[in-house]
Amino acid sequence: MNLFYLIAFLSVFFSLLVIFSKNPVYSVLYLIITFFTFTIHYVLLNAQFLAIVNFIVYMGAIMVLFLFVLMLLNLNKDSEPLKSNIVKIAGVVAGMCLLVTLAGSVKALNVSDPLVLKNPDIGLVQNLGKVLFKDFLLPFEVSSILLLAAMVGAVLLAKKDPKKV
Amino acid sequence: MNALITISLLALFILYLGLFKAYKALLPVTLLGLAGAFALAVSEWNSFPTPIFSNMMLFDNFAIAFSGITIFTTFLVLLLSKGYFERISSNVAEYYALILFALAGIVLMVSYHNLSMLFIGIEIMSVSLYILAGIKKRDFSSNEAALKYFLMGAFSTGFLLFGVALLYGASGSFDLEGIRNYIVSTPKPSALLYTGIILILIGLCFKVGAAPFHFWTPDVYEGSPSLITAFMSTVVKTAGFAAFLRIMLNCFAPKQEFWIPVLVTIAALSLLIGNVTAVYQQHFKRMLAYSSISHAGYMLFCVIALDGSSDNALFVYAASYSVASIIAFGVLIILQRQTGNDSFDSFNGLSKKNPFLAFTLTIAMLSLAGIPLTAGFVGKFMMFTRTLATYHTYLVVFAVVNAVIAIFYYFRVIVAMYFKPEERTELIVPAYYKIVLAFSAVATILMGIYPHFIAGLI
Numbered sequence: 001m002n003l004f005y006l007i008a009f010l011s012v013f014f015s016l017l018v019i020f021s022k023n024p025v026y027s028v029l030y031l032i033i034t035f036f037t038f039t040i041h042y043v044l045l046n047a048q049f050l051a052i053v054n055f056i057v058y059m060g061a062i063m064v065l066f067l068f069v070l071m072l073l074n075l076n077k078d079s080e081p082l083k084s085n086i087v088k089i090a091g092v093v094a095g096m097c098l099l100v101t102l103a104g105s106v107k108a109l110n111v112s113d114p115l116v117l118k119n120p121d122i123g124l125v126q127n128l129g130k131v132l133f134k135d136f137l138l139p140f141e142v143s144s145i146l147l148l149a150a151m152v153g154a155v156l157l158a159k160k161d162p163k164k165v
Numbered sequence: 166m167n168a169l170i171t172i173s174l175l176a177l178f179i180l181y182l183g184l185f186k187a188y189k190a191l192l193p194v195t196l197l198g199l200a201g202a203f204a205l206a207v208s209e210w211n212s213f214p215t216p217i218f219s220n221m222m223l224f225d226n227f228a229i230a231f232s233g234i235t236i237f238t239t240f241l242v243l244l245l246s247k248g249y250f251e252r253i254s255s256n257v258a259e260y261y262a263l264i265l266f267a268l269a270g271i272v273l274m275v276s277y278h279n280l281s282m283l284f285i286g287i288e289i290m291s292v293s294l295y296i297l298a299g300i301k302k303r304d305f306s307s308n309e310a311a312l313k314y315f316l317m318g319a320f321s322t323g324f325l326l327f328g329v330a331l332l333y334g335a336s337g338s339f340d341l342e343g344i345r346n347y348i349v350s351t352p353k354p355s356a357l358l359y360t361g362i363i364l365i366l367i368g369l370c371f372k373v374g375a376a377p378f379h380f381w382t383p384d385v386y387e388g389s390p391s392l393i394t395a396f397m398s399t400v401v402k403t404a405g406f407a408a409f410l411r412i413m414l415n416c417f418a419p420k421q422e423f424w425i426p427v428l429v430t431i432a433a434l435s436l437l438i439g440n441v442t443a444v445y446q447q448h449f450k451r452m453l454a455y456s457s458i459s460h461a462g463y464m465l466f467c468v469i470a471l472d473g474s475s476d477n478a479l480f481v482y483a484a485s486y487s488v489a490s491i492i493a494f495g496v497l498i499i500l501q502r503q504t505g506n507d508s509f510d511s512f513n514g515l516s517k518k519n520p521f522l523a524f525t526l527t528i529a530m531l532s533l534a535g536i537p538l539t540a541g542f543v544g545k546f547m548m549f550t551r552t553l554a555t556y557h558t559y560l561v562v563f564a565v566v567n568a569v570i571a572i573f574y575y576f577r578v579i580v581a582m583y584f585k586p587e588e589r590t591e592l593i594v595p596a597y598y599k600i601v602l603a604f605s606a607v608a609t610i611l612m613g614i615y616p617h618f619i620a621g622l623i
Contacts, residue, residue: 136281149267161255
């Protein structure tokens with residue numbers, strides 16, 4: 001339990017840093033750390049597969065994409081558009097509305113019955129593999145057609161046509 | 166299942182043929198393979214099977230009938246493709262393969278018994294179509310069509326997937342029967358179920374292009390190459406509605422009182438927007454795009470009047486709409502290729518020089534408008550009587566008014582062809598086109614005169 005609180009604190013702390021850091025590149029780096037804490041959460045919840053996917057896809061692929069886009073956009077203080085007062089007021093109003101909504105929904109919260117997992121190993125890769133290759137074998141196999149179609153299409157669109165004679 | 170395997174393998178085989186530069190063999194092999202797939206699909210007729218692959222798919226008569234008609238329509242569309250792709254670029258084999266991949270997805274869409282199969286089927290079809298819409302790489306409107314279709318399609322897939330997830334949250338099952346059992350056995354289902362149904366409805370309405378989720382249709386249909394538009398507005402639309410009807414019939418039927426008002430609104434809006442906007446179009450292709458929205462409205466009637474014979478009504482309507490659209494697009498392709506224009510004026514005087522083209526196009530227009538003795542009339546008649554039987558009188562009255570509006574713009578083409586004389590050169594009609602046009606015209610009239618041929622099929 002203590003580990004959970006530590007990780008939860010780190011998640012909140014780093015997500016705040018994402019918002020408050022002035023430099024967008026730092027912001028993205030903090031976001032990566034935030035995602036990493038999420039990965040630990042998944043491990044704590046016994047969802048190993050989800051943890052690995054989160055680690056590879058979010059931290060690996062998507063964040064690299066983020067960094068690339070930032071690099072291409074070349075964000076800095078000079079290129080940042082000035083925000084007028086009206087926009088700022090609108091932002092404050094919207095933020096307050098969100099806060100009120102959140103507070104209202106938190107008030108309606110109550111502690112539900114603690115959920116007891118019937119099968120504590122449910123998130124393990126082993127079980128997932130069993131389901132995937134037994135019950136969901138056909139969708140798994142058919143996905144190959146989807147990937148192949150997408151691959152053929154991507155090559156088709158990206159390939160340079162030879163010059164028309 | 167055999168049809169699905171055949172089509173998938175055929176697509177791979179076509180890719181290999183392209184690799185070894187056997188361009189002459191592409192079309193014959195594709196057509197031969199499709200004929201084989203059609204025969205395999207039909208041979209399972211009336212075998213009353215059980216769901217296969219741990220309840221993933223079910224090849225009942227519904228699935229076989231709709232696989233059959235989609236395979237057959239693809240066959241007709243591909244007959245029109247003789248010499249079409251070669252003009253666009255040299256990667257002809259890939260285009261055929263992508264059309265076959267889309268067809269494989271469509272076979273999944275009409276035979277699923279599990280929502281995960283529905284999702285994968287729709288994705289296979291859509292991904293292939295995004296690319297096919299943009300195969301004219303140098304053409305700006307084709308690029309626009311592909312991008313628009315991709316963004317809108319991805320968006321609607323999100324709705325669909327979220328709906329599936331919520332249904333799973335409510336019922337704990339992806340299986341159509343499992344969800345139905347949950348709906349029947351739970352007197353007060355959770356709110357997740359209703360949200361899920363609505364989200365799935367929205368996702369599917371996007372895919373079939375029913376208003377108010379139609380806004381991508383005109384631009385995509387207009388920008389895509391005409392042959393691909395023909396494929397989209399016949400095969401894809403039929404498959405979309407078959408998937409729609411399958412989930413409604415097998416899964417959500419016990420909750421009719423909840424979703425029927427929603428669908429009535431959507432159907433009425435599709436009719437109104439499709440027909441009224443089509444009146445103002447100056448170009449044949451764009452008019453066909455809007456008319457396809459209105460036909461989506463008519464086809465929704467089979468879901469609104471939901472009972473055991475809905476599949477029959479949809480089958481007849483889809484068949485009549487498909488053959489008539491193929492004629493329309495066939496003539497459109499010839500016209501675009503040889504005059505470079507598809508405005509209504511370019512049809513002037515067509516009856517003098519090309520009486521055969523003019524005649525078949527007239528039959529197609531009459532069928533789309535729903536004039537008696539054509540297949541379109543039988544389709545509309547079945548839809549309307551069934552909807553009346555469920556006491557949606559106002560909707561039917563509204564639909565009849567819209568059908569009258571539709572006559573106006575369909576007849577504009579006929580008037581231009583027959584009553585506006587103009588000197589023009591004769592259009593050359595290739596032999597393949599003649600076969601397809603003649604066959605479709607004969608089929609339209611036969612279905613109109615002897616509807617019993619197919620009306621009692623499923």
